[in-house]
Amino acid sequence: MIIGIMKQRQSIMEQKKLEIVIEDNPIDNVQKTVGLALLGLGTVGGGTYRVLTGQLDEIQKRLGCRIEIRHILVRNLKKASLRVQDSRILTNRWEDVIEDDGVDIVVELMGGMEPAYTYIREAMERGKHVVTANKDLLAEHGPTLLELALNKGVDFMFEAAVAGGIPIIMPLEKSLAGNHLTEIMGIVNGTTNFILTKMSEEGMDYREALIQATELGYAEADPTADVDGLDAGRKVAILASLAFHCPVYFHDVHVEGMSMISAKDIRYASQMGRTIKLVGVARDTDTGVEAYVCPMLLPKSHPLSSVNDSFNAVFVHGDAVGDAMFFGRGAGDLPTASAVTGDILSIAENILHGSSGRIGQLLYKKRPMKRMEDTYNRYFLRLHVEDRCGVLAELTEIFARYEVSVAQIIQREHQKDDLAEVVVITSLVREGDFQTAIEELSYRTSVKKISRMIRVYE
Amino acid sequence: MIIGIMKQRQSIMEQKKLEIVIEDNPIDNVQKTVGLALLGLGTVGGGTYRVLTGQLDEIQKRLGCRIEIRHILVRNLKKASLRVQDSRILTNRWEDVIEDDGVDIVVELMGGMEPAYTYIREAMERGKHVVTANKDLLAEHGPTLLELALNKGVDFMFEAAVAGGIPIIMPLEKSLAGNHLTEIMGIVNGTTNFILTKMSEEGMDYREALIQATELGYAEADPTADVDGLDAGRKVAILASLAFHCPVYFHDVHVEGMSMISAKDIRYASQMGRTIKLVGVARDTDTGVEAYVCPMLLPKSHPLSSVNDSFNAVFVHGDAVGDAMFFGRGAGDLPTASAVTGDILSIAENILHGSSGRIGQLLYKKRPMKRMEDTYNRYFLRLHVEDRCGVLAELTEIFARYEVSVAQIIQREHQKDDLAEVVVITSLVREGDFQTAIEELSYRTSVKKISRMIRVYE
Numbered sequence: 001m002i003i004g005i006m007k008q009r010q011s012i013m014e015q016k017k018l019e020i021v022i023e024d025n026p027i028d029n030v031q032k033t034v035g036l037a038l039l040g041l042g043t044v045g046g047g048t049y050r051v052l053t054g055q056l057d058e059i060q061k062r063l064g065c066r067i068e069i070r071h072i073l074v075r076n077l078k079k080a081s082l083r084v085q086d087s088r089i090l091t092n093r094w095e096d097v098i099e100d101d102g103v104d105i106v107v108e109l110m111g112g113m114e115p116a117y118t119y120i121r122e123a124m125e126r127g128k129h130v131v132t133a134n135k136d137l138l139a140e141h142g143p144t145l146l147e148l149a150l151n152k153g154v155d156f157m158f159e160a161a162v163a164g165g166i167p168i169i170m171p172l173e174k175s176l177a178g179n180h181l182t183e184i185m186g187i188v189n190g191t192t193n194f195i196l197t198k199m200s201e202e203g204m205d206y207r208e209a210l211i212q213a214t215e216l217g218y219a220e221a222d223p224t225a226d227v228d229g230l231d232a233g234r235k236v237a238i239l240a241s242l243a244f245h246c247p248v249y250f251h252d253v254h255v256e257g258m259s260m261i262s263a264k265d266i267r268y269a270s271q272m273g274r275t276i277k278l279v280g281v282a283r284d285t286d287t288g289v290e291a292y293v294c295p296m297l298l299p300k301s302h303p304l305s306s307v308n309d310s311f312n313a314v315f316v317h318g319d320a321v322g323d324a325m326f327f328g329r330g331a332g333d334l335p336t337a338s339a340v341t342g343d344i345l346s347i348a349e350n351i352l353h354g355s356s357g358r359i360g361q362l363l364y365k366k367r368p369m370k371r372m373e374d375t376y377n378r379y380f381l382r383l384h385v386e387d388r389c390g391v392l393a394e395l396t397e398i399f400a401r402y403e404v405s406v407a408q409i410i411q412r413e414h415q416k417d418d419l420a421e422v423v424v425i426t427s428l429v430r431e432g433d434f435q436t437a438i439e440e441l442s443y444r445t446s447v448k449k450i451s452r453m454i455r456v457y458e
Numbered sequence: 459m460i461i462g463i464m465k466q467r468q469s470i471m472e473q474k475k476l477e478i479v480i481e482d483n484p485i486d487n488v489q490k491t492v493g494l495a496l497l498g499l500g501t502v503g504g505g506t507y508r509v510l511t512g513q514l515d516e517i518q519k520r521l522g523c524r525i526e527i528r529h530i531l532v533r534n535l536k537k538a539s540l541r542v543q544d545s546r547i548l549t550n551r552w553e554d555v556i557e558d559d560g561v562d563i564v565v566e567l568m569g570g571m572e573p574a575y576t577y578i579r580e581a582m583e584r585g586k587h588v589v590t591a592n593k594d595l596l597a598e599h600g601p602t603l604l605e606l607a608l609n610k611g612v613d614f615m616f617e618a619a620v621a622g623g624i625p626i627i628m629p630l631e632k633s634l635a636g637n638h639l640t641e642i643m644g645i646v647n648g649t650t651n652f653i654l655t656k657m658s659e660e661g662m663d664y665r666e667a668l669i670q671a672t673e674l675g676y677a678e679a680d681p682t683a684d685v686d687g688l689d690a691g692r693k694v695a696i697l698a699s700l701a702f703h704c705p706v707y708f709h710d711v712h713v714e715g716m717s718m719i720s721a722k723d724i725r726y727a728s729q730m731g732r733t734i735k736l737v738g739v740a741r742d743t744d745t746g747v748e749a750y751v752c753p754m755l756l757p758k759s760h761p762l763s764s765v766n767d768s769f770n771a772v773f774v775h776g777d778a779v780g781d782a783m784f785f786g787r788g789a790g791d792l793p794t795a796s797a798v799t800g801d802i803l804s805i806a807e808n809i810l811h812g813s814s815g816r817i818g819q820l821l822y823k824k825r826p827m828k829r830m831e832d833t834y835n836r837y838f839l840r841l842h843v844e845d846r847c848g849v850l851a852e853l854t855e856i857f858a859r860y861e862v863s864v865a866q867i868i869q870r871e872h873q874k875d876d877l878a879e880v881v882v883i884t885s886l887v888r889e890g891d892f893q894t895a896i897e898e899l900s901y902r903t904s905v906k907k908i909s910r911m912i913r914v915y916e
Contacts, residue, residue: 047778051636051637051778052636054777055636055638058638059635061819061822062635062703062819062820062822064819159633165778165779165780165782166779166782167625167629167632167633167634167782170628170629170632170633171625171628171629171633174625174628174800174803174804175617175625175628175629175797175800176625176796176800177517177520177799177800177803177804178509178510178513178795178796178798178799178800178802178803179509179796179799180513180516245520301766303764303785306761306764308759311781318796319512319792320505320509320623320792320793320795320796320799321623321624321786321787321792321793321796321797322623322786322787322790322792322793323769323786323787324623324624324625324784324785324786324787325783325784325785325786326782326783326784326785327761327782327783327784327785328779328780328781328782328783329779329780329781329782332780334777334778334779334780335778335779335780337636337778338634338636338637338776338778338779339633339779340636341635341636341637341778342632342633342634342635342636344636345632345635345636346632346635349816350813353813353816354812354813355808355811355812355813355816358807358811358813361519361520361522362520364519364520
């Protein structure tokens with residue numbers, strides 16, 4: 001220790017020699033230490049452990065402090081011991097973490113609602129800063145946790161909870177703070193984007209693409225949360241809250257999945273100059289906030305339409321910045337660990353500069369949520385009708401009654417029967433009105449089947 | 459004032475009433491004020507003035523402080539008076555700004571080297587924080603200014619200096635701080651990207667596209683800085699410095715323009731599955747840092763290849779995050795103002811929380827710069843050769859001597875003479891070796907003309 005202090009007093013002339021010493025023994029010359037506890041050593045926990053331990057030397061040089069992982073909370077100590085250098089930091093007792101005053105930051109990477117929710121609240125109550133990648137928890141309790149953090153004067157960061165490694169939360173909060181953001185839209189689920197890319201580029205059907213996604217590890221054994229849009233819905237809730245500065249919960253988000261999309265829909269869309277993506281959309285309109293997840297036809301010129309495979313991207317529109325997009329890996333151990341580590345380092349910097357708890361009023365507005373039927377969209381409609389004169393006139397006549405006009409139309413003769421397949425893209429229309437029009441259409445004897453209805457962007 | 463304090467003491471129950479009061483008179487309830495001076499009221503200065511004045515109310519709610527524009531330094535007071543609400547804040551005397559202790563942040567939006575450089579240094583010397591959008595200055599004196607800011611304990615931010623409205627500096631510094639970044643590559647000049655998009659999509663030649671860019675206001679009367687890659691080169695210097703944590707200056711960047719690119723090159727590239735873009739590239743390799751700007755063939759699947767028109771994008775590769783990209787408007791009054799405003803608000807937040815001057819050691823490494831001839835690339839080569847047997851063998855024989863192999867080849871018979879046009883994409887080769895091979899090739903009688911040599915990404 002005395003040697004350490006003496007070394008620090010050496011002149012700048014000897015800086016080079018000093019630097020070598022730092023590299024040999026990183027602990028010697030740096031007094032400040034920020035203590036961490038990781039909760040969980042699964043995919044993201046393991047990735048974060050690897051990224052952090054690989055970057056210790058760099059971090060020290062940049063921040064001028066030492067990051068120390070003091071505990072990793074795991075369920076199975078034996079299994080976990082194979083994955084860390086020093087198994088003494090492993091524990092299966094939450095008390096070891098919460099009662100250790102040396103733990104400045106609790107990094108929750110367990111996922112799920114409980115015990116994560118309790119642990120995070122207890123950590124904040126004890127004045128510990130929190131990083132989490134837990135979107136399920138945030139979409140449900142984000143506003144409560146933000147308020148608790150504000151009251152306790154602790155930092156609370158969650159860059160990894162939306163779009164994995166892609167920096168989006170901090171850019172929204174800081175870099176774009178001068179904007180009134182009116183739209184945020186994202187491909188925020190890699191599994192479904194991989195499936196739709198395979199269907200689109202290789203003509204696979206949904207089942208085939210899902211099997212491939214499962215084989216490659218992109219889809220989980222039970223893919224429901226992905227393909228039904230639930231995962232994306234949680235991310236939309238978080239994004240909408242931050243973009244519009246008002247609490248938006250998962251239950252506020254209208255969610256539709258993508259499993260009904262067929263290779264045929266994708267082919268028709270392509271002929272009409274469009275790509276089908278599962279998108280999460282949030283808009284701040286004069287009459288309220290709309291937030292939904294659904295498959296959508298995007299013009300091929302839209303930046304999101306060329307986001308392929310398991311990549312994610314978040315597109316933002318602000319009054320000053322115009323259109324901006326953030327692209328990258330939305331999942332995976334290392335990309336998610338990248339975001340978690342960025343948060344940890346920001347909090348460490350705050351601790352070093354005595355400026356923690358600057359969370360501010362993130363959700364200072366109260367905005368009404370719009371019902372889905374009150375949103376305005378364009379629609380892609382695929383239906384089978386009798387193959388005879390006058391049927392199209394009947395269709396457009398019903399449409400006209402609800403102020404729906406037809407922007408694009410494709411009609412194909414059916415091979416086997418006397419039916420024709422008609423595909424229409426409409427103009428902008430209030431969803432409720434369009435649904436009434438479709439209902440009326442479905443009563444007509446000339447309309448045999450309404451096969452698909454997909455929203456169309458712009 | 460007394461009323462103001464009393465209002466603050468009202469209970470939360472009356473919050474709603476209080477909010478209305480805030481909206482009626484935004485100044486009443488907020489005591490803290492952060493004072494600004496804008497230097498310049500041109501495109502970016504005017505945009506920043508508009509964005510700031512339009513956001514005052516929102517800013518106050520979020521930050522809990524008032525932002526006051528105390529001075530705008532202009533050359534022509536009369537002309538400027540038409541552009542502001544209260545012309546009393548205009549001045550043409552720098553003394554008015556620098557001697558005003560109420561000015562916390564100096565926002566330099568004049569551009570150019572002097573007097574901007576002097577003003578920024580003087581502001582820092584006086585303990586004022588600085589925001590700038592001045593890439594020319596940063597590419598030359600960035601490291602000096604960062605050091606001065608560090609010594610003086612002031613904030614120094616420049617998000618707008620690279621890629622305009624796109625948040626890139628803060629994501630690099632904060633969100634991706636856990637990464638070892640190995641590559642940063644960008645389309646960071648909107649003018650040239652517009653020109654190349656027109657040439658690519660509408661088959662225009664360079665002159666025609668440049669005229670259109672000028673007419674639309676994308677290109678300046680003298681487009682040299684854009685088309686010769688100088689503007690992009692300055693941005694690459696700044697990006698490389700921040701990504702690799704070592705000083706990289708404009709004179710370290712190898713710069714080539716794009717005015718020689720022909721519609722024919724673009725057509726051939728397209729046949730070979732590639733798009734031509736003017737890109738700035740910086741890589742951190744084992745043998746040093748490489749930084750250059752040049753036209754480049756990108757695979758159509760690369761995220762940068764679908765960045766069209768005057769849009770910009772910055773692509774990053776890090777060991778943890780993998781590939782990430784940031785897309786948006788790289789210029790224009792409001793997008794640039796968006797970035798400037800984000801910086802102002804971050805600094806204001808630091809002032810309010812007493813945590814200014816946290817700039818840290820951004821450039822703590824010293825890395826050698828690689829010479830261009832030591833970089834490894836693939837090459838697109840278009841040449842005219844005698845249309846006879848054995849010429850291709852001659853070409854590949856010379857290539858083989860320098861360990862260049864041919865990955866793709868197109869040969870076209872010429873209409874008018876006995877020449878054939880050969881277009882080749884090579885494998886990866888050291889630039890110096892390739893140049894020697896090309897020189898040797900140019901001495902052969904069978905080779906009539908080497909028309910083009912463009913680097914190829916991957």
